[in-house]
Amino acid sequence: MEAAVGQHGVNADAAPDSWQSRSDRMARLLLLPILAVATLLAVLAGPGSAHPWSAAVGGRTGTTVIVLAAAWSLGLSRYPVTGVRTAVRTLVFGVHAALAGVLVWANPWYGVFAISGYFFADELPPGRRRAGFALIAVVLAGSQTGGYPDAWNTHTLVFLLMAGFNLTMVLLMVGLTNRVMTQNTERGRMVEQLGEANRRLQASMAENAGLHAQLMVQAKEAGIVEERQRLAGEIHDTLAQGLTGIVAQLEAARQARHDEAEWSRHLDLAAGLARSNLTEARRSVRALRPEQLEQATLPEAIGALARGWSEHSAVPAEVETTGLPVPAGPDLEAALFRVAQEALSNIGKHARASKVHLTLTYLDDTLLLDVADDGVGFTPAAGAGTGGNGGGFGLAGMRRRLARFSGTLNLESAPGDGTIVNAAVPLRAAPAASPSPSPFPVRTPVRTEPTGATR
Template identity: 45%
Template sequence: MWPPESARSSVGWQLWLYRIERVLAVLLLVVATAVSLGAGGRDGHWWAITGAWVAVTTLWVLGTVVLAPARLRERPAFALLTFAGIVGLGSVLELRDLTYVIFMIYAFLAAMRLRPTWLAFGGLGVTSLLINTLGNGGPVHALRERPGIWITIIVVQTATIGGGGLLSAAVARQNEERRRMLDELAAAQAENEGLQRQLLSQAREAGVLDERHRLAQEIHDTLAQGFTGIITQLEAAALAKDEPAEWQRHLDSATALARENLTAARRSVRALHPEHLDSATLPDALAGVAARWSARTGVPATVTTTGAPRPLHPEIESTVLRVTQEALSNVDKHAAAGRVGVTLSYMDDDVTLDVRDDGAGFVPGPGPGFGLPGMRRRVQRLAGTLHVESEPGGGTAISAVLPAVPAPPEASA
């Protein structure tokens, strides 16, 4: 009934209650003895006998309540032994002087430590019977003379104290369960934050590898081929040095190729960092990318934002922007679309990017085409997913779903 010490909450008032309980028996015994001494009217012989009983009771309380280890006190057999000693010694003292009913009050607490519950209620009933009848001729006399009133008092007192003990035990269990759940929640949150940091760290490392791969592919596909063309044109110009017009044509071609390569190199350098996010929110950055893409390609592109926009982790926002740029680039290269729609959706736990066009479409499947593997790698390394829906003549829909990891304080400040 009474919550065991091993399961007691560390809430302030409960902690102090349990500490007071351990010394309350001694305190009540001291108070009862002091009141009896103050009342006077007792001779030395009476006090010698009573003092001996008080000493024995004090030793019993110290050994079974105050100094006993918590694990020992929680054992049902030891709790029953403690209760029997307190109620027996208290009854002897109360018979000698009714003042010691003050000490007998502690027997209620001792009874509430009994297990199982029915035994605790039995101990409460015995304590109530003795406290109320020892001063009225004893249990037998009191119950014989006025059974109705004494039984009513005992039943009501036992039920009230026992009910309070059950309620206290239930509250203690709830507090302990709440504390345990809060500890588990805090541990899970700390673990989740650690996993998020690890995930984003791995994403940065993967991003570096992806950028290296992209640059290597860019150099191979554009810069290296451009330099090859420049060398070819210069070699041809050297062979045509006796023909001014042909020499000038090859030289002009080499110059044009050099300018194109310079433009490509600058484009690759700019692609290393999403500068659009430096001074704009993600929705504004997407709108700017779409507007510039439309101006260059002549294809209308609209950007729609749903939900409440909020700062997300830079890795998340950068990935959304990169996927948008790559998807628009694919539309320009392959789709022959008449219009494009970009939708950015903020939800509680996710942020979703949808890019749809009404172009030629294709049959989705494994393969290196359309830049989809690169987009999928970008999204998956941040625990996201990328879905592609398309069919020949039916346009294409690309949907990227990423966790809505909030921006760290220093990033959102």
């Protein structure tokens, strides 16, 4: 009770609808009924029906004090529970304790009314509160022992013992109530903190959901852009190059129209390119993976690519593989194949080379592709593509393909000195290859000669 009321000045002011505030208002409203009950008990336990009721309540003095106590109790029904200064609280407690003390002196049954003094003592500051408890304990001791002592005798000793007992019990109850109220306050604070943490968590989750949705939109847009670039590269590497070859063969056939054998050969090459291009277009629609890699390894596919290119361009090409070939993954192998395809296409368009050399090198953690020609060369800073190609998808497409696998593309060229295209991609955790019977690196040179070409 002490802690509950000890915190009254803070808790009640801050939260007027708290349990403490409600109990204080209830105590004020019950003062008048308690006084009536105490008076009824005093009359019923009086000296008998032959005596007037005023004798039972202490005569004229008791009657006067009862009237004053009734008026006082009625006035306290409007006494506020918060916002009252300490001096006013002390005065109210003093008047109430004095009325209760006089009533107990008039008749011990008014101890029932005197108990209400504990409620007003609770509202005092800590130091005054204990003094108020002690005063009410003394008044109640008078009620419990049949009146106040008037001399030093056994009654006085019993009175003091009862006063001490009352004070001890009320302080114990105060301590218990204090502990319970403190725990309740802590629990309430923890509930508020948990509620605030929950609100912050919900706000954070809502914010994260918004960010997640935004990231998903960005990822979707980036995926669309990447897919468009990939499709552009596939179209450039398949349909565009095939159509370019068909046009070149048809132009050559037109120029050789007086030579029936040469004319037929160019038409046959154009028809073959058209059929191959149609097959590649259908396959690209299905999987967008080079057909040459469907049933062959990367070195074999690049060798077949070089032979086909050499046959169409009349430029001899040589393919060499060094190191121990290992599977590098279908997407990475497709990217390197497209780089080789684009490099050969650029050489055929711009380099005016007499020979080409492709080298595929397998290192422990890197796969290298070098495409070298002895053509006219160019200044790399001035040309966007191999062999000085100043436009088109070529070089940018090759770099984008390799960048998907953290790869790089470098050009080495100078006017009149040919061109070398260097592509490098890291090898990631590829499946282990079958052991080779030889501990030395494998060199598999593949030499291609164009049909009807001379070195």
